[in-house]
Amino acid sequence: MRDVKVNLELIQEKVAEACERSNRNPEDVHIVAVTKYVSVERAAEALEAGIHNLGENRDDGLLAKWEVLEDKPTWHFIGTLQSRKVRAIVDKVEYIHSLDRMSLASEINKRADKPVKCFVQVNVSGEESKHGLEPENTIEFIKQLEPYENVQVVGLMTMAPYIDDQEALRTYFRRLRNLKEEIEALGLKNAPCHELSMGMSNDYQIAIEEGATYIRIGSALVGE
Numbered sequence: 520m521r522d523v524k525v526n527l528e529l530i531q532e533k534v535a536e537a538c539e540r541s542n543r544n545p546e547d548v549h550i551v552a553v554t555k556y557v558s559v560e561r562a563a564e565a566l567e568a569g570i571h572n573l574g575e576n577r578d579d580g581l582l583a584k585w586e587v588l589e590d591k592p593t594w595h596f597i598g599t600l601q602s603r604k605v606r607a608i609v610d611k612v613e614y615i616h617s618l619d620r621m622s623l624a625s626e627i628n629k630r631a632d633k634p635v636k637c638f639v640q641v642n643v644s645g646e647e648s649k650h651g652l653e654p655e656n657t658i659e660f661i662k663q664l665e666p667y668e669n670v671q672v673v674g675l676m677t678m679a680p681y682i683d684d685q686e687a688l689r690t691y692f693r694r695l696r697n698l699k700e701e702i703e704a705l706g707l708k709n710a711p712c713h714e715l716s717m718g719m720s721n722d723y724q725i726a727i728e729e730g731a732t733y734i735r736i737g738s739a740l741v742g743e
């Protein structure tokens with residue numbers, strides 16, 4: 520396996536290029552290293568390479584790595600989250616990228632002892648296999664989160680389908696950005712909604728060109 524540091528430098532170069540093409544500041548693009556496929560040693564290597572944000576998509580994976588790394592990284596929960604797993608992880612993560620239903624918001628609100636930064640997950644491609652809210656239901660959903668003081672909507676998240684069609688990918692990312700801007704403009708107290716969590720190993724450059732502020736990279740960074 521290649522050093523994380525080598526992969527990171529390559530990715531940072533591509534991030535810089537995408538930022539240049541879209542007239543953005545690379546400092547506004549945060550790399551989340553998705554460590555779900557790899558060992559805790561490899562995750563530790565990512566930290567040593569200078570990455571602060573680690574993402575896991577399962578509660579057991581997160582807890583196993585937490586045992587060793589504790590709060591050294593900033594933890595991101597990026598996968599489907601069952602309500603009954605919230606209690607175990609909620610005080611260990613800074614971000615939850617997969618808020619997609621009211622019952623989950625209610626559980627986060629109940630179990631957290633301080634506000635949790637949440638991304639509302641939106642299914643912009645309409646693929647049936649993808650989790651997330653329909654775009655047209657997202658604003659109403661976010662408005663209904665208002666009573667939950669421990670749920671702070673920092674942005675929107677999406678997973679694009681695994682396709683090669685760059686223009687289709689661009690359309691999906693742009694759809695998420697437009698929705699984000701619409702929500703931002705509402706000025707809701709519980710939903711500043713400035714961030715966009717989108718882009719993975721195969722599509723992060725397009726996501727950046729369309730406004731991503733958090734890219735979630737697994738295989739291209741730490742390996743599969």
Ligand SMILES: *Cc1c(COP(=O)(O)O)cnc(C)c1O
Pocket residue numbers: 553555576597598678719720721735736737738739
């Ligand atoms: C696995 C995963 C990623 C990273 O995928 P790669 O293609 O390996 O970069 C990003 N986001 C989510 C939600 C994931 O589950």
